[in-house]
Amino acid sequence: MNILVLMKQTFDTEEKIVLQNGTISEEGVNFIINPYDEYAIEEAIKLRDEHGGEVTVITSGPEREENALRTALAMGADKAVIVESEDLDLDEYSTAKILAAVLKEKEFDIILGGNVAVDYGSGQVGPRLAEELEIPQVTMITKLDIDGNKAIIERDVEGDKEIVEVSLPVLVTAQQGLNEPRYPSLPGIMKAKKKPIERLEIDDLNIEDDAEAKTTVTETFFSKKKEAGRILNGDIKDQVSELAALLRSEAKVI
Helix, strand or coil: CCEEEEEEEEEECCCCCCEEEEEECCCCCCCEEHHHHHHHHHHHHHHHHHHCCEEEEEEEECCCCHHHHHHHHHHCEEEEEECCCCCCCCCCCHHHHHHHHHCCCCCCEEEEECCCCCCCCCCCCHHHHHHHCCCEEEEEEEEEEEEECCCEEECCCCCCEEEEEHHHCEEEEECCCCCCCCCCCCHHHHHHCCCCEEEEEHHHHHCCCCCCCCCCCCCCCCCCCCCCCCCCCCCCHHHHHHHHHHHHHCCCCC
């Protein structure tokens, strides 16, 4: 099987976020593989070990992303691809366009990615990429089995589960519970140093205009601290009237 994994590097979830001039400061920050992408990498390695083939991890972003690719290779992936976009302002649309331009030139049976990234949490890149490649997609998966040319998938649907059967090739996004990602072993780390990383630039893809972001971040800010709740007392009718007044004057939701 030819197995591709989409990977993004994100802030370590233990990092303290610092805002400077309306943007998130990256000074001194430790970056890690997006935790949901770790589930995708682990599942890809398990599929490779069961069905044969190879696992290629792909990312688009600044040069520092190579560290995360090396970690994925140390976990057991076979190859990696990075599309360097150091100076570009990318959004989900442009990221999907860039990845599609790369993957249209590759053969694959299945593409795995994380359900969301822990930084912005949009969950858009996987579905957008599937649309670009014109292949089916199944999101939020918690179990995956391959039987010949089809995949039997269990996915999370808000407290329940859904069973989906789909033909390959397919793109799936991993949810917590799919597996338990392994830690890179020392031999794996040593082997990763010799595994190939293909380096591309946007100019290599001839999609400069198509990769232009469609959204602009106008402001980044911390959410307001929650205030203490208010308990209403008295007659039910009076409480309803008071609640309606508060929703109109303070919460401004009606």
